[in-house]
Amino acid sequence: MEWVFLAIGAGHCVAHVVEGDGSLTVDQLTRAVAAAAQASPGMRLVRRGRQWVDSGTAPAVEVLDTTGGLLGAPALQRPLDPRRQACEVLLAPGPRSTVVFRAFHGITDGRGLLLWAADVFRVLRGEEPLGADSRLNDDELVRGLDRPGGLPPAQPNPGLEWPPLLGRRSPGSSGVLWRRRTVDGRHPAATAKVAAALARTHGEGRGRFFVPVDLRRHRPELRSTASLARAVQLAVEPGDGWQQAQRRLLSLLAADAELAPQFPDSILRTPLPVLRLVNAGIDLLAARKDRYNSLAYLSHQGAVDLADFEAGEFRATAVYPLGTTGPGSPLEVNLLERPGRTEVTVAWHDGPGKAERADAVLDTIEEALSPREHRQWAGNRTARPLPDTRSVVELFREQVERTPERIALSGPEGDVSYAQLSRRADAVAAALRERGVGPGDVVGLLAGRTVASIAAVWGVLRAGACYLPLDTRHPDARITDLLTDADCTYCLVEQPYDTRECVRSGCKPLLLDELADAAAPEDWQDVVPAPEDLAYVIYTSGSTGRPKGVQIEHRNLANYVHWGTRAFDVDADTRLPLLTSPSFDVTGTSVYLPLLAGGRVILMPDDPTHLSLRRLLADSGANALNLTPSHLDLIGQLDLSPTGYRTVIVIGEQLRVEVAARAQRMFGPDCRIINEYGPTEATIGCTAHTFDPARDGELAVVPIGLPADNTTVHLLDADGRFVAPGETGEMYLGGAQLARGYLGRPDLDRERFVHLADGTRVYRTGDLARLLPSGEIECVGRIDDQVKVRGHRVEPAEVAQALEEHPAVDRAVVVARPRAGQPGKALYGYALTNSAVRPEELTAHLAAVLPPYMVPAAITTLTELPYTVSGKIDTKALPDPHAAATDAPAPMDPTEQAVADIWARTLGTDGSRLDPQSDFHHLGGDSVSLLGMLAAVCRELLTSSQEAVFMDKLPTILVAPTVAHVAALARAARS
Template structure:
C-alpha cells in the first residue's frame, strides 16, 4: 500500500511546506504553469477524455481541501478552451493569473487554445498540492492517455512530513545548512509595495543547447550582474531522490540555500552545490511544523506583515530561487497528430520570496523564465538579467559570426522560368544546347517545353503536381524539365542507370501521377501502377502552344531530388522556386556566368550537382553541351578538349581523375568542385592543368540547401599543401552555425556540427514529417535550420574548413550514401541473417569505398549473388565493392558493431600472381595488366592474389576508369581505344584481371 494512503480513498494531511502556499495573496496565486506548444491539433473532447483518464491514475490532481486535509474530490481537472492567442504570458493573459487555491475548488486545470497550424496546452496546478515533478508526472500521463498507451500512474498519497519521518526512521542524516535570514537584496531590485503593486509578470528567454551545471552558471550570472561578492540562492530539490520508488504528484520539494563566490568558476559552484546535497542539506530545509497549527487567517496576516517589511527593505533570504525541472523529451508530450515544439514553465514567487528563475531543457534548448511582482522598471531589469544569463550560458562571440552576411537584393527578377522565357524572347536564335543531336536554339527549346507544358496542363497537372522524369542527358530531357516547370509542376529526376524497382519506388513515394520517359526507356517497367508514362519526344513535338495557367510563384515546388536514407528508405528533398532563384542569382555572379559561358552536362539529372550546368547558362544567354555517354577517359577527353565548354562543375573525385589521366583541358575559365572534400594537392594539380587563367572554386552545399551555399576560390599560394581547401563563407542570406553534441555554440576554432539556415533552405522531405522533425529544427531565436551532420571549424582567417561527419554517411563520387540503407537491402535477402556496411579508405589512399559484411542463415549463397541482388535494387555507386561472409558481427560492449574487429575487405593471401598457363603474348599481356593494377591500387604485385578482382582489392568505379585508361593507352592500339572502352559495362560486372587481359588480347 502506498505510504500514507487509505486503501479506499486518496487523502493526506496538508504538510507544513504546503501550508505556506495556502496564505499566498490573491494577486499572486501560487500556481505552476507548464506550457506545451506545438504543431498539429488536439481537440477539446479528446483532451478532456485524456485528462479524465489520467486523473484516475493520478488522483493527486483532483484534490480538494477540508480543513488541513487533502481529499480526492473524484472530479477530473477541467479543460477550458480559450480563444486563439489568449495564452501569451508576455501579454499578461488573465487566465494565467486565475487562482487555484484548493478551498473546496479544484487544484488543477488544463487550458487549450489554438494558433495557426497548431495548439497551445497549459497545465496549471496549485503549488500547495503539487510540485514541479508532480506537474510533469501529470502532463506526461495525460499525453500517454492521448496516445492510447498504458498509464504509469502516480497513486502514492505520501506527504512531505510523512516522507521525512520515514527517512528519519531509516537513519538518513542531514546537515544544518545555511541560515535563512532576511538579509539579501533581490536579483531584480526593490519591488512595488502597497498601491504600486501591479500584479505578477513573466519574462522568457530560450537558449540553444543543454548546459551542464546550468543552475551554478545562472547563479554566477545573477551574482555578477547584481555586483555582489557572494550570491545566495534557494534551489528547490525533489525529495523523491531519497525514495525513487515513489510515484506521487504531491509537493515533495524543499528549498535549501546555497552560496556562490562571484569570482569562482561554475565548476566550483556546481561542486559546492552537489556537496551540500550529498550531505543532506536539502532535508534540513523543512518548514516549521507550526505552519499547520496556526489558524490560516492569523498566519496569513503575519505573513503579509513580514512580506510588507521585506518589500519595503528589499531584503530576502536569497537573491533568487533557481528551479531546474530537468530535461523533457518531445516524444513524451506529443501524439501522432500533435508534435510538441516548445515546452516551458512559468514560475511563481510568494510572500517574502525573491524572484524565481525556472530552467527546463527541451529538444536541445534551455528554456529560462523569470517571474516576480511587477512594478516600475522591473520588467526591464528582468530582461537585462536574462541577457546576463544568456551571455553566461551562450556567449555572443560564439553565436555571432561575421561570415553570416545578410541577403543581397536579387540582380534578376522573377523565377527561373520567367528568366528563361525572357532570355528566349531576347535571343531566340542563340544556341541553347549543343550535342550529338545538333544545336538547339533558345526558341526551339522553349517551343518544345511549351508543348510539354500544354500537354501536362491538359492532363490536369500544375501547381502541387509532381512529374517524374526518367531520361538521359538529351534535348527531350531538357525540354521536359522546362516543360514541367512552365506547367507550374515540380519535376522528379530519375537516373535511367538505376534499377527499375528503385525508380518505381521513388515515383510512388513522391506521389507522381505522370512520368515522362525517353523513347529508349519506354519499354522498361519503371513506372508503377497508378502513374502514367508519357514519351518525352512525342510530347515535345506536338506544337508550341503556350501552356495555360497563372504562372509560377516563388513558393511553388520546383523539383524533388532523392538522397540515400539511413532507415533503408530514400528521402525526397523538396526545393521551391524561391530557393532555386536565390542560388542561381548568387552562382551567376560568383562564377561569372554570361552569354559566352558553356557548361557541359555529363552527370545524372538525379544528382543535384547537375543543376549548376542545367540552369545557370540558360538564364543569361549561355549554352549547355549535352554529353549523353557514360563517362570514361575517352568521353572525358573529348568533353575537355573539343566540346566548346569553358566552365565546369564536377566532384573532386572527377577532378582528380582528370589529372591522373594526364588530360590537358583547353579554354576553361571556371571550374567548380563540389559534393566532396577537396584536397589541396588535387586542387593544385587541377590549377596546373587547367591553367592560371582558370578560377577553381571549392563549393559546399547539401541537397537540402539547394545545390551550393558556400564557395571559396582556390589560392595556390595558401591552399596547395592543405589536407582540405577551406569551404569559405556562406552565400549572402545563408547563415551557418556550429553547434556541439549538446546543441551549444562552439568556441571559434573548435569543431562543431553545421546547422544551416537562410533563403536556400529546402521546404523539407517529401511526406516525411518524422525526418523533418529530426533534421529541420529551430534554434532558440526561432531560426529554422537544417542539421547537416557535417563537421567544420572556424579558421583564424574567418573562413570555415570541413572536418568530417557526425555519422557513418559516406560520399561516393559526390553522392551521399547511408551505409545502413545498403545493409537494410542485404538483410532482405532470404539467406542473410544480418549485415553491416561501412565506408573504409582504399589501400594507399584516403578515399573511402563501400564494403559489406554479412552473416548467413543456414543456406549458402555466393557473394557475387548478393552483389547482384543489391545491384538490382540500388544505384551502381551504392553496390559494395566487396562483400565478405563472416560467422558473426563483432560487437562492442554497448552493442554496436566493432568496426575495428571486422576482417579487412582487401586482405588477400599474399601469394604472388601465378604465371598463367598460356604462354607467349597472352602471358605478357596479363603481366602488363597486373603491373598497371598494382600501380593504380597502390598494392605490391605480391598482394594481388591468385584470381584478382579489382573491387575486392579496394578499387572503386573512378579508380577502375583510371586503370582502364592506362591499359588502353599502354596496351591497346590507338585506333581501337573506343572499342576497348565499349566493354566498360562488362568490366564493371566482371572486374577481374584475366577478363581485362582477354579483351586487350582480342584487340591487339
C-alpha cells in the same frame, strides 16, 4: 509545508505549459485528466483546516483565452483556492493547441506536476497511467530517511538584504509577471552559470541564491506528485566564476543540505491566521525596504522528453514552467531542459517597466549559457536582395526573347539555339497541360544528357508542374519505386528507354522523341509559378531503408541561381559542359546558370572516361567545368594543359588540397578552382571557397568557404549548443534555399528540418565542420555512417535492407571502410545466410534494385555476426573483405603482370596479393578509380589508335573487372 501558511494568490501556483502542433479538445482532455487524477489522488486534494484530503473530484478543464498572448492571459492570474480546488487544466484549442497545468504549490512542485502531466498525455495516447499513489509529504520523507549522523544543521536565516533584480515593486501590485526565453542546447552546470552571471551583472559580484532541490533524489523509486522540494542557499562571492559556484553547489548537495530543518516544530502549532499575518508582514516589509532574502530563486527542474507530451495528431513543440512568488521572495528563475533546448522563465510581481527589466535579466542568462559570439558568426551576415524576383521560368522566357538565335546547347546532336530549345520546351509544356498536368503535379523524366532532356525540364516548369529526374543507369525496380512514391501520373521518356518496364507500370509514358516535332498553340502562355510551388523533386538515400524525395521550391532555386551566377562569374560567354547525371542535383548548376545568363551548355551524352574528358577539354570549346572531386582527380591524371578555362566548380565530396593544387597547375593560375558545398536539401550548393594554393596549401582538405546569399550555417554540438570558433560541430543550414521538406515523410521532416531557439528553420546535415582562423568553414567528417560515393549520398542501412530481401539472407550489415591507399571510403556488405549462396549472386541481386554507386565493392557471407557486449553488431570485428587473397597467387603472363602493377599503384595495395582473377571492385576500387586504372593501362600498354578499341569494351570491363579480363582486352586491342 510553508505553502500551507500562505494567503490565496496566483503567485502561489506552479504551472507548466505544453505547446504543440495539432488539436486537442476539451472533452478529450477532460476524460484524460479524470483518469490520470484517479491514478494520482494527490492532484485531487483540497484543504480542510490543517489537513489535505482527497476530494474525489478530478481537476477542472477549462478553455483558455490567449487573445492577448499566453503569458498575459487573465486565467493565469486567477488564484486557486486550495479549500475548493487546488489544481486545474487550461486548454487553448486550435491547430496549434496549448495546455496549461496549474496547481497550488502546497500540493505539488514542478517535478510532481510534470509527472502528472505526462500521465495525462499517456491516457490521451490510449495507455494506462503510471500513477503516483505515495502520500508522503516532505517532512515525512525526510524523517523516514536512514541517514547516519542525523540531519544537517539548519541553514542560517537569510534576512532581507538583497535588492530586487527587476527594481522596486509597485505599491499594491498583485499580478505576476512571466517572461520566457528559449536557449539553444542543454547546458552542464546551468544553475551555477546563471548564478555567477546574475551576481556579476546585477549583484556587484556577489549574491545569495535559493536553489530548490528535489527530495525524490533520496527515494528514486518513489512516484509522488507531492510538493517535495526544499531549497539550499548558494553563495557567490566576488571574483567567483561559474566553476566556483558549481563546486559550492555540489558540496551542498553532497552534504544533503536540503534536508536541514526549515523551521522549529513549534511553528506548526501556531494558528494559521497568525502565520498568514506573519508572512504578509514579511512580504510588506520586503516591499517597503526594497530588500529580499536573496538575489533570486534558481530552480532547475531537470529534463523532459517531448515524446512524453504527444497524443494522436498533437505533437509537443515546447514544455516550460511558470514560476511562483512567495513572501519576501525575489525574482524566480526556472530552467527546464529538453533535447537541444533549455527553457528559461522568470516570474515576479508585475508593474511598470518590469517586462523590460525581466528581458534584460534573460539576456544575461542567455549570454551565460550561450555566448553571443558563438551564436552570431559574422559569416552569416548574408542578406542580399535578389536582383530579380521573377521565377526561373520567367527569366528563361525573357532570355529566349532577348537572344533567340544565340546557341543554347551544343554537342553530338549539333547546335541548338535558344529559340529552338524554347519551341521544344513549349511542345512538352502544351502536351502536359492538355493532359491536365499543372502546379502540384510531379512528372517523371527518364532521359540522358541530351537536348530532349533539357527541353523537358523547361517544358515541365512552363506547365507549372515539377519534375523528377531519373537516372537511366538505375535498375527498373528502383525507378518504378521512385515514380510510385512521387505519385507520378506521367513520365517523359526518351528513346530507347521507352521500352523499359519501369515506365509502363503505374505511370503513363510520354515519348520525348515524338514531342520534338510537335508545336505548342500559338497563344501558349507559360504557367507562372508561385515562389512556394515545387520546381523539382530529387531522391537521396534513406537511413530508414527507403529513399526520400527532397522537394525544392521555385524560391529556393531562384536564390541559388542568382547567387551562383554571381559567385561563379557566369555570363553570356560561359560555355559549361553537362557531365553529371540528371538525377544528381548538382546538374542544376550546368543547366540553369548558363541558360539564364545567355551562355551555352555543352552536352556530353556518354559517361565520362579519360577519352571523353580529353576530347571535352581539348575540343569542345568549354571554358568552365562543374564536376565532382573524383572526376577532377581523374582529369588531373591526364597529360593535358587545357587553356581558356575561367572556372572549375567542384562539389559532391571533400576536395583534397593535392587534387585542387594539381588542377590549379593544370588549368593555370587564371582559372578559379571553386569548392562548393551543399546537400540536396539546401538546393544544390550553399557555401563556396575559391582555392588559394598559398593560403590552403598546409591544409588536408580545401575549405568549403562562406554561406551563399541569404543562407546561414550554424555549428552545434551533440547537445545543441553553439560551438566556439575552432571547435567542431554539426552543420545546420538555414535560409532561402532550404527545401520544403521530404515528399510524404513528415516523420523525417521533424527529424531533419528543425528549428533553432529563435525560430529559425534549419536542416541538420550530419556533416561536421569547424571555423578556421580565416573565418571560413572546413568540413571534417560525418556524425553517422553516411558515406559519399562519387558525390552521391549513401545510407548503408538502405543497402543492408535491400540485401536482406534476398531469400538466402537472414541479416545483413553494410559498412563504409577506407579504401586501401585511396581517399574516401567504399561500401562492404556482410550477409548472415540461411543457405548456400555465392557473393556474386548477392551482388547481382543488389544491382537489380539499387543504383550502381550503392552496390558494395564486396559482399562476404558469414555463419554468424559478431556482437558487442551491449548487443550491437561489432563492425570492427567484421572480417577484412580483402583478406581472402590466396597465399600463392596463380602465375601471370607479362600483360597480366603489367595490368596488376597498375592496379597495385591505383588501389594502393600489395601487388603480390593479386592474381589473374582478382576483381578490381572487390579490392575497393570504385567506378572513378577504375577509369583512372584504364587510363593508365592505355597510357602504358597501348598506342593512341589501340586506346579507342580498348575503351570501346568498357561495358564488358564493368561487368567483369578482373586482371585477366582487362589484360585479354589489352592484348586484343594491340593485335
